Amino acid sequence: MNNQEKILEIIKEEYVGMGCGLSFKSPYQLLIATMLSAQCTDKRVNIVTDELFKNYDTPEKMTKLTEEELGKIIKSCGLYKNKSKNILKATREIIEEHEGKVPDTFDELIKLSGVGRKTANVVLYNAFAIPTMAVDTHVFRVSNRLGIGKGKNPEEVEKKLTGLIDREDLGKFHHYLICHGRLVCTARNPKCDKCSLSSYCEFFNGLKEYNRDS
Numbered sequence: 001m002n003n004q005e006k007i008l009e010i011i012k013e014e015y016v017g018m019g020c021g022l023s024f025k026s027p028y029q030l031l032i033a034t035m036l037s038a039q040c041t042d043k044r045v046n047i048v049t050d051e052l053f054k055n056y057d058t059p060e061k062m063t064k065l066t067e068e069e070l071g072k073i074i075k076s077c078g079l080y081k082n083k084s085k086n087i088l089k090a091t092r093e094i095i096e097e098h099e100g101k102v103p104d105t106f107d108e109l110i111k112l113s114g115v116g117r118k119t120a121n122v123v124l125y126n127a128f129a130i131p132t133m134a135v136d137t138h139v140f141r142v143s144n145r146l147g148i149g150k151g152k153n154p155e156e157v158e159k160k161l162t163g164l165i166d167r168e169d170l171g172k173f174h175h176y177l178i179c180h181g182r183l184v185c186t187a188r189n190p191k192c193d194k195c196s197l198s199s200y201c202e203f204f205n206g207l208k209e210y211n212r213d214s
């Protein structure tokens with residue numbers, strides 16, 4: 001068993017059962033929550049959507065809001081002006097082009113305003129059970145540090161991980177890697193001394209070599 005295989009085995013053992021941190025009851029709600037999650041925590045998004053979805057939980061209801069009205073509700077998620085604009089535009093596209101239903105293919109999802117690869121992949125797996133690897137900031141950072149999915153951009157990392165992880169486990173490992181990034185392999189001051197992966201990690205072993213040579 002090589003280092004990459006050992007890393008995946010340990011991650012699966014430690015985080016098995018961990019799932020999507022966003023609260024939702026429909027593909028549309030998940031889409032909106034994922035759009036709101038850009039540069040925002042799941043905890044904050046859930047607080048906002050809990051209020052938002054009380055009255056605006058479907059595409060038809062959402063279009064009753066103006067950009068300014070929606071912006072006031074989602075303001076605490078950050079980037080609220082741009083998010084409000086994209087959410088309402090994507091919602092109208094869903095109504096006009098998809099009979100009010102969120103599309104279940106990658107190509108159609110990324111045609112929606114404000115929807116990129118990560119959002120599309122999150123929706124496909126969590127709403128439609130289609131195996132995908134969504135690469136957010138946590139997955140990108142952890143994959144590069146560990147050496148299991150090195151790339152200069154999210155699409156490169158997605159391609160590497162998709163080639164390494166069994167297809168049926170892709171969505172699960174998205175959640176596992178996020179959990180590891182939030183709890184252990186943090187952006188600042190990663191907890192390498194408490195990480196069960198450190199002996200296999202390129203980042204940690206690189207630090208050891210650097211400190212030894214210094």
